[in-house]
Amino acid sequence: MTRDCSRLKFIAAFFFFSWRAFLERLGIRYDIAEIANAYYREAFARIPAADKAVILPHCLIGNPCKARFSKEDGVLCLRCKNCRCGEISLLCEARGWQFYISPSSGFTKRLVQRKGIRAAVGGACAFEIEKGIRSTPITIQGVRLKKNKVIPQVVLAARYDCLENDIDWEGLKGIILAGQAADR
């Protein structure tokens, strides 16, 4: 696919996302995360490792979870193996990436600015993605957060459930391993 074609597909996917229920009734389905990830992939890989982060939503943490919460850094994962967040935290450390578990989208936006994050892999449900599209400028150069521009990669959460959720963990690991062109 040419760059122009990929850009057009990307713009159309975001423009029509809030109409997806109507489109599905017409038999038109598409995966917005897959389209956005493909579009941003090369730009994401070019960002240096130290400026990259995985930011997971707190709905993915295990139950029980003994991690403390820090106002500065979110949920401080102990890598206890009661959920797969610990494994992702370890993988990020090995790659020199930052890793956070965030309690809310507002916290995530402030975190990105405080930590100087330029590229982020996030997990989000369709509801949060739609909310993000309405409230945050998503451009062909990245997601704009005040003065910062962040290149995203997204893994869609299994459902809209703020307490117990799931994502494609292998897919998430694949994105981390693929996004390391500038890591060395």
Ligand code: SF4
């Ligand atoms: S691995 Fe981390 S986030 Fe998951 S339950 Fe353990 S301390 Fe909590």
